[in-house]
Amino acid sequence: MSGRVRIPVEQRFWEKVSRRGYDECWPWLAGTYPRGYGKFSIAKGDLEQKKAGYMGAHRVAFRLVHGRWPENALHGCDNKACCNALNPAHVHEGTQQQNLQEMTERGRRAYGPRLATNKVGADSTWARHMRGKTENGDANHHP
């Protein structure tokens, strides 16, 4: 046994993903969380993590593709096990800050007459995301 040979985290990760075309979902092939998100075990020291633990595979996919951690990694597609962070239509970043900013702007506009209905429109993806959450609930347990 050569003992100290460590498989790079990138390799460990991508061999559990079925990487397909740019416009397709990239399904996670290993274990998932009860909600359907891919579950990836990270070792201490991997990808700037101070301790070992599990992480959402779509988050790790975003980190490996973009070289930084997203505040929130969201799915534009309805496939929670999807790891296609290359295509924002599948996995994209949504920050808490963006949400707050949009809310503040909407609040300001509400001062003008009728302008409050002029929504920012960018929250459709988020709305879809939330809807998916409630529809699927925890029903899709992994066997």
Ligand SMILES: [Zn+2]
């Ligand atoms: Zn997808």
